[in-house]
Amino acid sequence: MTVWIDTELCNGCKRCVKACPYEGVEIRDGKAYILERCTSCGACLETCKQMAMQTDAKPRVIPDFSDWEGVWVFAEQRGGELNTVSLELLGKAQELAGTLNQEVSALLLGSKVAKLANTLIAYGADHVYLAENANLKDYRTIAYTNVMEELVAKYKPNILLMGATHIGRDLAPRVSRRVGVGLTADCTELSIDPEEGILLQTRPAFGGNVMATIANRYSRPQMATVRPGVMEALKKPENKGNVIRHKVSLTQKEIGTKVLDIVREAKKAVNLSEAKLIVAGGRGVGDAKGFKVLQKLAGLVGGEVAGTRVAVEEGWIPADRQIGQTGQSVKPELYIACGISGAIQHRAGMMNSRYVIAINKDPRAPIFQVADWGIVGDLHKLVPEMIKQLKSG
C-alpha cells in the first residue's frame, strides 16, 4: 500500500501530522509532505477531512457473520468442581446476549461431569454443549483444544469467553490460534458497541497506565478472557436450558501427553475474590509488624488481609494476597485501604469493591479518588483506634 497527498486538496490543517504515530508527515509550504519514515500504516487517511491523503489500498471488507450467533462461556471444571469464574462469565454473557438478542451457551468438557449442566443452566446458560470422554477427565491442552475447535467450527459462536485462570490462560490462546482469531486477555469490562453490535473488550495496556478498548470486526468468534472476581454471577433459578451432547473421539496418540499424577500444594492459595471484607495495606504500613495490626482489624470484622505489590515485594505479605493488575481482582462489600497510594495497577484489582475506606496521610493520594470515605491521617494511630473502638463496641 502506498500513501500520497493530493496537494490541490490539502489545506495544511496538520491533522495527518498529529495522527501519524511515526512522525512520517510534516507540513512544507503549507501542504502535507510524506517523509521516508512513513510506513503506510494508514493512520492519517481517516483523519483527513479534505480527502487529500490518498492510497491505493482497497478498503477491508467486513465478512458476513450473520450465521455466527450466541455468547459462549467455557465452563471450567477441575475434578468435577466448577470454577466460579465460569458462573461470573455466564452473568456477563446474559447481559451481552440480551443486548444482541442472542442466546447464552456453556461448554462443558470433562469425564462424568454431566451433573454440572444444571448449575450452568441455573446461572443463565440456555444451552450446555457437553463433551464427555475419559480423555477429558484432567485438563490437557491438546485434548481440550481439539474439542473446542470442533465445537466452534460446528456451531459458530459469535462470542467466546473464558476465565483467565491457569487453564484458561493456556487454552484460550491455543483455541484462538486454531480457529484463526485474535484474543483479548484479562479484560476488565465487556460490552456491545451499540452501532456495530460488536464486542468491546476493555483491558489495561501499557503497564496499566491506560485502559484500551479492543474490538474485532473481521473474524469470529470474538474471544476474550476475564480474571476471576471481575464479573458478577447472576442466578436465574427459573431458567430452562437444554444439554447438547457432542461426541468426542480422541486418541491418546493425538493428545501426546499423559497425566501421571496430580500433586496438590499443601497450602491452598487464598481466594480473595470471594472475600466480603478486605483490609489492605501498602508501603505506608511500614513493616510485617504493621501488617499484624491490620490482621487484628481484619480478624475483628471477619475479613481478609491483602496488600499492594510493594507489600509483597517487601515480604510483608505472601504473593497470593497481592491485589491489582498482576495480583488478584476482588469485589468485597468493603475494602479498607491503609497506606496505599492508589496506583492504577492497584486500582485495577479493587475498583469493583462496593465501598472503599482509604486511610492515607497524604490528602492528594489518588486512592481518595476511588474512596467512599477518606481519612487523612497516620494509619499507625487510626487503625489501633479502630480496633479499640470495635472491641469496646
Ligand SMILES: Cc1cc2nc3c(=O)[nH]c(=O)nc-3n(C[C@H](O)[C@H](O)[C@H](O)COP(=O)(O)OP(=O)(O)OC[C@H]3O[C@@H](n4cnc5c(N)ncnc54)[C@H](O)[C@@H]3O)c2cc1C
Ligand atoms: C506492570 C506493573 C504491574 C503492577 N501490578 C501491581 C499490582 O498488581 N498491584 C499493586 O498494588 N501494584 C502493582 N504495581 C505497582 C504500582 O505501580 C505501585 O507502585 C504500587 O501499587 C504502590 O504501592 P503502595 O501504594 O503500597 O506504595 P506507594 O505508592 O509508595 O504509597 C504508599 C502510600 O502510603 C502513604 N503513607 C505512608 N505512611 C503512611 C502512614 N503512616 N499513614 C497513612 N498513610 C501513609 C503515603 O502517603 C503513600 O500514599 C504494578 C506496576 C507495574 C509497572
